[in-house]
Amino acid sequence: xxxxxxxxxxxxxxxxxxxxxxxxxxxxxxxxxxxxxxxxxxxxxxxxxxxxxxxxxxxxxxxxxxxxxxxxxxxxxxxxxxxxxxxxxxxxxxxxxxxxxxxxxxxxxxxxxxxxxxxxxxxxxxxxxxxxxxxxxxxxxxxxxxxxxxxxxxxxxxxxxxxxxxxxxxxxxxxxxxxxxxxxxxxxxxxxxxxxxxxxxxxxx
Amino acid sequence: xxxxxxxxxxxxxxxxxxxxxxxxxxxxxxxxxxxxxxxxxxxxxxxxxxxxxxxxxxxxxxxxxxxxxxxxxxxxxxxxxxxxxxxxxxxxxxxxxxxxxxxxxxxxxxxxxxxxxxxxxxxxxxxxxxxxxxxxxxxxxxxxxxxxxxxxxxxxxxxxxxxxxxxxxxxxxxxxxxxxxxxxxxxxxxxxxxxxxxxxxxxxx
Numbered sequence: 001x002x003x004x005x006x007x008x009x010x011x012x013x014x015x016x017x018x019x020x021x022x023x024x025x026x027x028x029x030x031x032x033x034x035x036x037x038x039x040x041x042x043x044x045x046x047x048x049x050x051x052x053x054x055x056x057x058x059x060x061x062x063x064x065x066x067x068x069x070x071x072x073x074x075x076x077x078x079x080x081x082x083x084x085x086x087x088x089x090x091x092x093x094x095x096x097x098x099x100x101x102x103x104x105x106x107x108x109x110x111x112x113x114x115x116x117x118x119x120x121x122x123x124x125x126x127x128x129x130x131x132x133x134x135x136x137x138x139x140x141x142x143x144x145x146x147x148x149x150x151x152x153x154x155x156x157x158x159x160x161x162x163x164x165x166x167x168x169x170x171x172x173x174x175x176x177x178x179x180x181x182x183x184x185x186x187x188x189x190x191x192x193x194x195x196x197x198x199x200x201x202x203x204x205x
Numbered sequence: 206x207x208x209x210x211x212x213x214x215x216x217x218x219x220x221x222x223x224x225x226x227x228x229x230x231x232x233x234x235x236x237x238x239x240x241x242x243x244x245x246x247x248x249x250x251x252x253x254x255x256x257x258x259x260x261x262x263x264x265x266x267x268x269x270x271x272x273x274x275x276x277x278x279x280x281x282x283x284x285x286x287x288x289x290x291x292x293x294x295x296x297x298x299x300x301x302x303x304x305x306x307x308x309x310x311x312x313x314x315x316x317x318x319x320x321x322x323x324x325x326x327x328x329x330x331x332x333x334x335x336x337x338x339x340x341x342x343x344x345x346x347x348x349x350x351x352x353x354x355x356x357x358x359x360x361x362x363x364x365x366x367x368x369x370x371x372x373x374x375x376x377x378x379x380x381x382x383x384x385x386x387x388x389x390x391x392x393x394x395x396x397x398x399x400x401x402x403x404x405x406x407x408x409x410x
Contacts, residue, residue: 001208004344008239008337029401034213036401038336041353043390045399050406057408072321080316087318102410111285113292113395114353116277121353123325124332124373131243131336132213139209148246148319148326161410168329185248190318194250196234196241201255203262205307205366 002139011134012179014143014172015087018094021175027140031173032099034136040125041115044108047126050159050167052098061150061158061170062092068149087188090147095174100155101130104165126168133171143176207344216339217384219348219377220292223299226380232345236378237304239341245330246320249313252331255364255372257303266355266363266375267297273354292393295352300379305360306335309370331373338376348381 002010032049040046052058069089073081092098103126115121130146137144147170155167185191207215237254245251257263274294278286297303308331320326335351342349352375360372390396 001210003206004209004212004340005206005235005239007209008242008341011242011244013244030210032405033401034210036399036404037213037216039216039218039339039351039388043388043396043398045404048404048406048410050408050410052408054408068322072318075321076316084318089319108396111281113277113289113390114294114351116280117273117355118353118357118373120328120373123328124335127329127332128336128339130329131333132340134244134333135209135337135340136213146244146319148323150322152323159408159410165410168323168325183244183248185318191248191313193248194241196238199241199250199253200237201253203255203257203259203364205253205255205364205370 007135007138010179011138012183014145014176015089015091015184017143017176017178018091018172018174019177020094020096023097023142023174027142031133031136031140031142035129035133038125038129038132041121042108042113044112044122044125046104046107046122047129048102048104050100050102052100053096057158058093058098062090064154065090065092065147065149072149083189087184087190089149091145091172092147095172097173099171099173100159100167101126101169101171102161102165102167106164130169137173143174145172147172212340212343215384216343217388219350219381220294220296220389222348222381222383223296223377223379224382225299225301227301228347228379232347236338236341236345236347240334240338243330243334243337246326247313247318249317249327249330251309251312251327252334253307253309255305255307257305258301262363263298263303267295269359270295270297270352270354277354288394292389292395294354296350296377297352300377302378304376304378305364305372306331306374306376307366307370307372311369335374342378348379348384350377352377
């Protein structure tokens with residue numbers, strides 16, 4: 001089984017490498033179990049996972065994302081648009097499965113230990129679950145691609161998500177032909193890696 | 206080296222078990238390197254890590270958090286307050302080190318691939334780095350406790366964090382006597398675990 005550091009190193013945001021081979025139920029359950037073991041503020045576990053395999057839903061969501069892609073491309077200056085054009089931004093149909101992670105701010109009632117001073121900690125909890133999911137998937141040789149080119153009300157409606165629950169990520173989850181060594185956005189010249197030393201400060205920012 | 210699943214299972218939010226033994230520089234660098242390998246929207250890497258070891262800073266922040274704890278306790282109804290009283294909420298001095306994770310929304314300029322539709326994805330990136338840090342720490346037998354009982358402007362001022370950078374977590378990071386098997390909030394009766402099956406939905410919420 002992959003070590004933590006190896007999973008962290010190998011993990012990629014996958015777009016073009018999905019094979020479409022179905023993920024066995026027990027593998028998916030292990031991955032979702034890892035997500036569900038994340039820490040959460042006041043132990044609220046405010047996440048849910050909507051596993052989307054219905055082809056019509058994948059199709060219609062992929063269309064919506066393609067629209068959002070066009071809108072973003074149009075907003076770019078020429079040099080950025082040239083860099084953006086070859087970048088694949090999703091693998092919604094090709095992966096064959098979406099896992100939509102949601103955040104329920106009402107879970108746990110009124111008194112949330114650790115959320116009364118910093119309200120966002122509830123939202124953060126659901127994001128921690130996503131990283132557990134991603135690393136467990138890497139350990140299972142399963143790829144994950146986080147799609148964020150969508151309008152939140154559209155996705156909410158599409159999956160029948162009730163208020164105040166909020167979808168925070170559409171993850172394409174599926175078998176991959178390979179994991180890239182270098183992140184797509186680096187390979188395609190969108191943005192490179194920052195040295196670690198630049199990110200570390202001592203005692204003061 | 207610990208497998209991903211074992212690290213996910215063993216990871217705890219540590220409060221009372223810090224020994225105060227200093228974390229060697231190379232271990233801290235591996236842990237921060239893991240955090241820095243997190244995915245980020247548009248590959249912006251919008252996080253920074255302020256490593257706080259200055260005893261006066263730890264002291265003054267611990268005092269601030271104790272105040273916030275009192276305010277929270279006073280806001281609780283009697284039954285919740287009784288459950289909250291024995292729960293230790295921080296290990297700021299005892300761990301001997303804080304790692305403050307910040308989010309810089311200006312990093313990457315104006316056109317952020319993947320943030321134009323969902324603005325929070327920038328913030329989410331920094332949270333993904335926190336979970337990498339946490340799991341790498343578990344693999345190194347180092348404990349992490351996320352303290353969120355603080356006022357954000359106070360922490361910003363304390364560490365000289367410039368706008369628009371935002372501190373999103375104070376993590377106590379240090380050697381531990383042991384990792385608890387059961388999360389503190391479960392052991393102390395604050396809130397129990399939700400079955401995984403309740404968190405999974407098929408095709409619709």
